[in-house]
Amino acid sequence: xxxxxxxxxxxxxxxxxxxxxxxxxxxxxxxxxxxxxxxxxxxxxxxxxxxxxxxxxxxxxxxxxxxxxxxxxxxxxxxxxxxxxxxxxxxxxxxxxxxxxxxxxxxxxxxxxxxxxxxx
Amino acid sequence: xxxxxxxxxxxxxxxxxxxxxxxxxxxxxxxxxxxxxxxxxxxxxxxxxxxxxxxxxxxxxxxxxxxxxxxxxxxxxxxxxxxxxxxxxxxxxxxxxxxxxxxxxxxxxxxxxxx
Numbered sequence: 001x002x003x004x005x006x007x008x009x010x011x012x013x014x015x016x017x018x019x020x021x022x023x024x025x026x027x028x029x030x031x032x033x034x035x036x037x038x039x040x041x042x043x044x045x046x047x048x049x050x051x052x053x054x055x056x057x058x059x060x061x062x063x064x065x066x067x068x069x070x071x072x073x074x075x076x077x078x079x080x081x082x083x084x085x086x087x088x089x090x091x092x093x094x095x096x097x098x099x100x101x102x103x104x105x106x107x108x109x110x111x112x113x114x115x116x117x118x119x120x
Numbered sequence: 121x122x123x124x125x126x127x128x129x130x131x132x133x134x135x136x137x138x139x140x141x142x143x144x145x146x147x148x149x150x151x152x153x154x155x156x157x158x159x160x161x162x163x164x165x166x167x168x169x170x171x172x173x174x175x176x177x178x179x180x181x182x183x184x185x186x187x188x189x190x191x192x193x194x195x196x197x198x199x200x201x202x203x204x205x206x207x208x209x210x211x212x213x214x215x216x217x218x219x220x221x222x223x224x225x226x227x228x229x230x231x232x233x234x235x
Contacts, residue, residue, distance in 0.1 A: 006163070032221065043124075043225040044164075044209070059222070093163050097221065107213075109223060111156070113163035 003027055004096050006112035013084055014120055020080045021115045023094030029074035030096035034109065035067075038091040050077045084119045091116055122147045126210055126226035133200055134234050141195040141229045143210030148191050155184050155195050156209040158228065164209065168195070172215070200233045207231070 003026040013019050023033055031052050036044040048058045048069050056069035066088075068080040077096075081088055095109040123146045133139050143153070152171045156164040168177045168184040170193070176185040183196040197204060207230045211223040 004163075034221070034223075041227070043227045044211075044223075045225075046222045049221060091161075095164075095223075107151075107221070108154070108166065108169055109221075110166060111164035114161070116161065 002096075002098060002108075002110040004094065004110050004112040006092075006094055006115050008115060009113060010116045010118075012118045012120065015085050016083055018080055018082045019084055019117060020078055021092055021094075021117075023077045023079070023096070023112055025075045025096040025110075028096070028098060030077075030098070031074060032097040033071060033077040034095045034097070035069060035077075035079050036093045036095065038093060038114075044093060047079075081117065084117070086119045089117055089119045122150075122212060122214065122224045124210055124212055124224050124226035126208075126229050128229060129227065130230040130232075132232040132234060135200060135202060137200050137233075138196070138198050139200055139231070141197070141208050141210075141231070143193040143195070143226055145191045145193075145212050145224075148188050149215050150188065151213045151215045153184075153186055153193050153210065153212045154223070155182075155193075156211065158207045158209055160207075167208075197231075200231075202233045202235050205231055205233050 005024045007022045033050045035047045038044045047062045048056045050056045050069045050071040052071045058064045071077040093114040095111045154169045155167045170186045181198040186193045207228040209228045211225045
């Protein structure tokens with residue numbers, strides 16, 4: 001139980017294009033999902049918290065107009081990197097929080113396999 | 121501001137050795153602490169989660185301890201195997217209620233187990 005998937009696993013795009021990354025909880029409902037970014041040899045840094053049916057909460061320094069988050073259902077959140085530039089190249093990982101009655105420990109976060117974004 | 125430090129940054133051991141990975145955090149007020157494993161280019165696999173009221177958790181050859189007052193946690197791996205080679209991440213979560221669900225991660229310890 002508590003499987004989180006991401007699609008695509010890898011994407012290469014040209015500068016100026018937009019890229020959408022999907023995060024799905026496969027066997028549980030996730031009212032809250034999180035988007036992280038990881039640069040090489042660095043810690044994961046939280047970008048935003050996504051709540052189903054409401055606006056995402058962004059961390060300080062993260063541009064909400066550049067990183068659009070939509071959490072339209074209890075099993076799907078999407079991150080769209082708009083007008084991507086080479087400095088946006090990174091490893092993007094989502095996680096989903098388990099609520100009461102779900103697998104794992106209450107409030108535990110389970111992570112997806114990540115999406116490697118390369119902007120040329 | 122919570123900061124998480126993991127020492128050492130890298131560790132190389134021969135197969136079969138028992139080893140300890142260290143994690144320290146600056147603010148002892150936490151809700152829980154979680155240890156993850158990350159293989160190269162992959163996502164995170166949760167290994168152990170310790171609630172703030174607990175002192176340790178065990179899963180197979182893994183044992184994690186938590187000393188909240190001193191801001192420390194250790195991950196003990198018994199009888200290491202080459203398949204244990206990965207980066208191990210420690211993360212803490214602020215307390216509830218009202219606290220952010222934001223996990224604060226260390227940079228990880230890259231473990232290599234040599235056959």
